[in-house]
Amino acid sequence: MSTASDTQTRTAPAPADPRPSAGASAPGSQDSEVLLSVENLRIGFGHDEPVVHNSSFQLRRGQCLAIVGESGSGKSVTARAVIGLAGRRARVEAARLELDGIDLLRLSERRWREVRGNRIGFVLQDALVSLDPLRTVGAEVSEAVGAHHPELTKAQRKQRAIELLGSVGIPDPELRAEQLAHELSGGLRQRALIATALAGDPDVIIADEPTTALDVTVQAQILELFDELKSEGRALLVISHDLAVVGRLADRIAVMRNGRIVEHDDSDRVLFAPEDDYTRMLIDAVPEGRSPALGEVTGPVVARVEAVEKTFASPDGSVRNAVDGVSFELRAGETLGLVGESGSGKTTTARILLGLTAPDAGRVEIDGTAWADLSRGARIAHRRSVQTVYQDTLGSFDPRYSVEKILHEALGVTGLPRSARRARTAQLLDAVGLSRTVLGRRPLDMSGGQRQRVAIARALAPQPRIIVCDEPVSALDVSIQAQVLDLLTELQRETGVAYLFISHDLSVINHVSHRVLVMKSGRVVEHGEVEDVFTRPQHPYTAELVAAIPRLHAPAEIPIRKDTAL
Amino acid sequence: MLRLIIMRLLAAVGVVLGAAVVTFFATRAMGDPALAIAGGPESQPTPEVLAQIRADYGLDDPLVVQFLAYLGNLLTGDLGTSYRLEVPVTAAIGEQLPSTLLLALGAAVVAVIVSFVLALATAGRPSRKASGVLELAFASTPVFWLGLLLLSLFSYGLGWFPSISTSDPRSLVLPSVTLGLPIGGLLTQVLRTALEEALEQPFVLSARARGLGEAAVRLRHALRHSLIPYLTMSGYVAGALLGGAVITETLFNRQGIGSLLLSSVTTQDLPVVMGIVVLSAAIFALVNLLVDLSYPIIDRRLKEHAA
Structure with a gap:
C-alpha cells in the first residue's frame, strides 16, 4: 500500500522515439515489445473507498488484453485512467503507468492531448451517442485528423477522413461522410467511430464494450476488424462484460471483480482452465445448451x-x-x-x-x-x-x-x-x-x-x-x-x-x-x-x-x- | 421545409391577430373610450361633447361593426389615430421604434456576452458555484434598482457614462447593461445547465479521447447541443423586453416605445396602447418564428421530423 511513494523512485523515462521499426518481434508473442505497463493502479473518487485496487497489467504490441467483469467491477474506469479521462474527481495512483516510455502519471493536460488519439485511440460502445449526433461522421473523423495534423488544409483533412472511413470497411465513404450517425446502420456507425480513433494512427487502441450494442452478425464483423488492427501490430485493450465475445479476440484475459483483478492469464487458460471461483462462475453463467428445466409442451x-x-x-x-x-x-x-x-x-x-x-x-x-x-x-x-x-x-x-x-x-x-x-x-x-x-x-x-x-x-x-x-x-x-x-x-x-x-x-x-x-x-x-x-x-x-x-x-x-x- | 415555414408564418399571424382581438375587447371593457378622448373623468365633459366625440370616432356603431372596422384597418396596416398626439399611431410608434430597437439590441448583446462567457467558462467546473450566485443576483435584481445602482456608480460617481440619453453612443451603455444583465443571468443558468448535460454525454468523452482540447470540446461539441434550450428561452425572454424597456427608458430619460407606452397609458391614449400591444405581439411571434426555424439548422435530425 505504499504505491504513492513508489512513484518517486522510478527511473527516468526512456528517450522517446516512440515507433520502433516494424517486425522487430513477432506480434502478439509474449516477448514482443511492451507498450503499456500498469503496476498497482489504484483509482478512487473523492474520499470514498478506491474503486480499483492494485491492478497490474501489461499490453504488448500486436497483442489483445481483455479486461472482463460485471457492472461496477472497475473495468471501465481502469480504461479511462489509462487515457487520463477518469474524471475530475478521480484520484489515480500507481507504482507505474507508462506508455512506451512516457510516464502517464506526470503528464500535463497539454501533453495528454498529444497522447490521446495519437498514441492511444479510444472506442466507446454505442456509436449513436459516442459520435456527436449533430455532426456528420465525416466532420467527426476530419476533426480527429486535424487534432493530430494541424498542418493539413481543410480539404486534405476531409480527404484523409474519407480514406480512413474506407479503410475500416465502410462502402461509399464519400457518401457516408456526409451523413449523421443515426443515418448509418449500427455496424457502419461503429466502424466510423473506430475511424475517429484511428485518425492519429495510435499504436494502442482501447475499446470499451465495442460490440455490446450491435446485432450478433455485425458484432462478428466488428470483431474481425479489431483482429485486423491487431495484426497490423497495434495493441488492443478491450473492456467487456462478455467472456464469449472477447474469447475470439483476446490473447490474454484479466477478470476483474470489485476493483481487483482476480485472474489474469493467457485467454485459453482463463477460459478452459480457470483457477478462480468467480471466473468459473462467470463461465458457467454463459448460457450454453438447453435449460434442463424446460418442460414438455402439452397445453392448449x-x-x-x-x-x-x-x-x-x-x-x-x-x-x-x-x-x-x-x-x-x-x-x-x-x-x-x-x-x-x-x-x-x-x-x-x-x-x-x-x-x-x-x-x-x-x-x-x-x-x-x-x-x-x-x-x-x-x-x-x-x-x-x-x-x-x-x-x-x-x-x-x-x-x-x-x-x-x-x-x-x-x-x-x-x-x-x-x-x-x-x-x-x-x-x-x-x-x-x-x-x-x-x-x-x-x-x-x-x-x-x-x-x-x-x-x-x-x-x-x-x-x-x-x-x-x-x-x-x-x-x-x-x-x-x-x-x-x-x-x-x-x-x-x-x-x-x-x-x-x-x-x-x-x-x-x-x-x-x-x-x-x-x-x-x-x-x-x-x-x-x-x-x-x-x-x-x-x-x-x-x-x-x-x-x-x-x-x-x-x-x-x-x-x-x-x-x-x- | 417550405411548408413548415408557411405553417409557422400563419401561426405567427394568428398570434398577432389574437393579441389584437384581446386588446380591443379588453380596452373597451375598461371604460368609455369617448371619456378617455375627452381627457378622462376629471375633465367633466358635458353629454353633448361626449356625443359629438362618439359620432366623430364612430363609437356609436355596434361593437361588432367597430371591431370589424378595427380589424380591417389593422390588416391594411392602419392602427388608428392617437387621441393625444393626433397623429397616426403607426407614425407615433415609428418615430420611437429605432431608439427602442437600439436599446433592445444593446441589451441582447450584453445578455448574450454575459451568458456565453459565464456559462462556457464555468460549466462543470468548481467555479460554477460562484457564477451561480452572481447569476442569481443578476436575474433577481429589479431593473429599476439595478439601473439606479449603475447610475450612481458609473455616472454620478465615476462619471464614465452620461446619465441621460444623448447622441453619444456611450449613453447607450448603461441602459443596455441595465436591461440586459438580468436576462443574461437567466440565460446563463439555462445555457450552463444544458452545457453540463451535453458535457456528460459519451460523444464528449470520445472527443476528449481523440486529443481535443477543452475549448474545442466546449465550443465545437457541447455548445451546439445547448443552443436549442438556449434559443427557446431567448424567445420567451424577448417578449419580456418591452416591460423592462418601459422602466429603463424612464430611468435614463430615453425616448422610445417604453416611454411612449407609459405616457399613453397614463393619458388613456387607447389606440397607441393597442398599437404597442399588437407590435410587441408581432415582435414576439417573429422572434419565436426565427427560433423555431433555427432548430433544424442546429439539429438536422429535426428536419426529417418536420417534413
Missing part, C-alpha cells in the same frame, strides 16, 4: 397469430413492411423464441400480439378471442391475459412508486379486493425469490436483477396466459442473467404461462425456448423446434446468425455452412 393453444401484416410510412413517403405475413401459435407452458436483428419486426410483432398495434391485415386470437372483435372496454379487460417484461426495468417503472405500490397497482387492475392484496403481494414476492424487505424500496434503490424480478412479479400479478419478454436479460450481468432465466423457466413450470421471448442473443433463446421464429425484414424466414433450427438451419440467414454466436467452446457440434451464408 393460448395465442393464434394468422398472417398479420403491418406497414409504416417513412418520412420520405416510402412504405416499409414492418411485419409481412407472420403466423404462429403459442401453447400454454411453451416458450417461443423470436430472433432477428434490429428493424426485423420483432417488436411490432409483439405489439400486435399484445393488441397495442392493430395489424393492417391478419388476425390475432388470445384464448380464442380476436382483438379485432372486442369493443374498446372489453379489450382493456382482455389485456390482463397478456403481460410484458421489458429490457429497461428502470424505464418501465414509475420511479416514485415503491415495490408495494407497483404490485398493488397491478393487482388492483384484476379487481382483487384491497384486503387480499397484501397476502397476494407476499405470494408474488416469494414466487420471484425476493424478500419482503424490498416492499418499501423504489426502483432506483434496487439492483438490475432485483428490478427485473419485480417486473416479473408485476407481470404475473393478473395471472396472465402469456408474457411477452422483450430482451428481458440483455441489460443484466451474466451471473444475474442466468438466475433470471432460471426463474422464468421455473415460473413457467409452476403456472403454465406461455412466453413470447424476444432476444438478439441466440444462446439465451437456445437456452429457454421450445420453438424459435427467425425474422428478417418483417418476414418469418425460419420456424421450428429449437434443436432443429440451431443444428440444421435451413435458411442462409439463420445459418449466418448461428455461426455468429460468440461461444466459449469450439462450436464443433454446429456445422457452419459458409457456402450458403450470405
Whole structure:
C-alpha cells in the first residue's frame, strides 16, 4: 500500500522515439515489445473507498488484453485512467503507468492531448451517442485528423477522413461522410467511430464494450476488424462484460471483480482452465445448451397469430413492411423464441400480439378471442391475459412508486379486493425469490436483477396466459442473467404461462425456448423446434446468425455452412 | 421545409391577430373610450361633447361593426389615430421604434456576452458555484434598482457614462447593461445547465479521447447541443423586453416605445396602447418564428421530423 511513494523512485523515462521499426518481434508473442505497463493502479473518487485496487497489467504490441467483469467491477474506469479521462474527481495512483516510455502519471493536460488519439485511440460502445449526433461522421473523423495534423488544409483533412472511413470497411465513404450517425446502420456507425480513433494512427487502441450494442452478425464483423488492427501490430485493450465475445479476440484475459483483478492469464487458460471461483462462475453463467428445466409442451393453444401484416410510412413517403405475413401459435407452458436483428419486426410483432398495434391485415386470437372483435372496454379487460417484461426495468417503472405500490397497482387492475392484496403481494414476492424487505424500496434503490424480478412479479400479478419478454436479460450481468432465466423457466413450470421471448442473443433463446421464429425484414424466414433450427438451419440467414454466436467452446457440434451464408 | 415555414408564418399571424382581438375587447371593457378622448373623468365633459366625440370616432356603431372596422384597418396596416398626439399611431410608434430597437439590441448583446462567457467558462467546473450566485443576483435584481445602482456608480460617481440619453453612443451603455444583465443571468443558468448535460454525454468523452482540447470540446461539441434550450428561452425572454424597456427608458430619460407606452397609458391614449400591444405581439411571434426555424439548422435530425 505504499504505491504513492513508489512513484518517486522510478527511473527516468526512456528517450522517446516512440515507433520502433516494424517486425522487430513477432506480434502478439509474449516477448514482443511492451507498450503499456500498469503496476498497482489504484483509482478512487473523492474520499470514498478506491474503486480499483492494485491492478497490474501489461499490453504488448500486436497483442489483445481483455479486461472482463460485471457492472461496477472497475473495468471501465481502469480504461479511462489509462487515457487520463477518469474524471475530475478521480484520484489515480500507481507504482507505474507508462506508455512506451512516457510516464502517464506526470503528464500535463497539454501533453495528454498529444497522447490521446495519437498514441492511444479510444472506442466507446454505442456509436449513436459516442459520435456527436449533430455532426456528420465525416466532420467527426476530419476533426480527429486535424487534432493530430494541424498542418493539413481543410480539404486534405476531409480527404484523409474519407480514406480512413474506407479503410475500416465502410462502402461509399464519400457518401457516408456526409451523413449523421443515426443515418448509418449500427455496424457502419461503429466502424466510423473506430475511424475517429484511428485518425492519429495510435499504436494502442482501447475499446470499451465495442460490440455490446450491435446485432450478433455485425458484432462478428466488428470483431474481425479489431483482429485486423491487431495484426497490423497495434495493441488492443478491450473492456467487456462478455467472456464469449472477447474469447475470439483476446490473447490474454484479466477478470476483474470489485476493483481487483482476480485472474489474469493467457485467454485459453482463463477460459478452459480457470483457477478462480468467480471466473468459473462467470463461465458457467454463459448460457450454453438447453435449460434442463424446460418442460414438455402439452397445453392448449393460448395465442393464434394468422398472417398479420403491418406497414409504416417513412418520412420520405416510402412504405416499409414492418411485419409481412407472420403466423404462429403459442401453447400454454411453451416458450417461443423470436430472433432477428434490429428493424426485423420483432417488436411490432409483439405489439400486435399484445393488441397495442392493430395489424393492417391478419388476425390475432388470445384464448380464442380476436382483438379485432372486442369493443374498446372489453379489450382493456382482455389485456390482463397478456403481460410484458421489458429490457429497461428502470424505464418501465414509475420511479416514485415503491415495490408495494407497483404490485398493488397491478393487482388492483384484476379487481382483487384491497384486503387480499397484501397476502397476494407476499405470494408474488416469494414466487420471484425476493424478500419482503424490498416492499418499501423504489426502483432506483434496487439492483438490475432485483428490478427485473419485480417486473416479473408485476407481470404475473393478473395471472396472465402469456408474457411477452422483450430482451428481458440483455441489460443484466451474466451471473444475474442466468438466475433470471432460471426463474422464468421455473415460473413457467409452476403456472403454465406461455412466453413470447424476444432476444438478439441466440444462446439465451437456445437456452429457454421450445420453438424459435427467425425474422428478417418483417418476414418469418425460419420456424421450428429449437434443436432443429440451431443444428440444421435451413435458411442462409439463420445459418449466418448461428455461426455468429460468440461461444466459449469450439462450436464443433454446429456445422457452419459458409457456402450458403450470405 | 417550405411548408413548415408557411405553417409557422400563419401561426405567427394568428398570434398577432389574437393579441389584437384581446386588446380591443379588453380596452373597451375598461371604460368609455369617448371619456378617455375627452381627457378622462376629471375633465367633466358635458353629454353633448361626449356625443359629438362618439359620432366623430364612430363609437356609436355596434361593437361588432367597430371591431370589424378595427380589424380591417389593422390588416391594411392602419392602427388608428392617437387621441393625444393626433397623429397616426403607426407614425407615433415609428418615430420611437429605432431608439427602442437600439436599446433592445444593446441589451441582447450584453445578455448574450454575459451568458456565453459565464456559462462556457464555468460549466462543470468548481467555479460554477460562484457564477451561480452572481447569476442569481443578476436575474433577481429589479431593473429599476439595478439601473439606479449603475447610475450612481458609473455616472454620478465615476462619471464614465452620461446619465441621460444623448447622441453619444456611450449613453447607450448603461441602459443596455441595465436591461440586459438580468436576462443574461437567466440565460446563463439555462445555457450552463444544458452545457453540463451535453458535457456528460459519451460523444464528449470520445472527443476528449481523440486529443481535443477543452475549448474545442466546449465550443465545437457541447455548445451546439445547448443552443436549442438556449434559443427557446431567448424567445420567451424577448417578449419580456418591452416591460423592462418601459422602466429603463424612464430611468435614463430615453425616448422610445417604453416611454411612449407609459405616457399613453397614463393619458388613456387607447389606440397607441393597442398599437404597442399588437407590435410587441408581432415582435414576439417573429422572434419565436426565427427560433423555431433555427432548430433544424442546429439539429438536422429535426428536419426529417418536420417534413
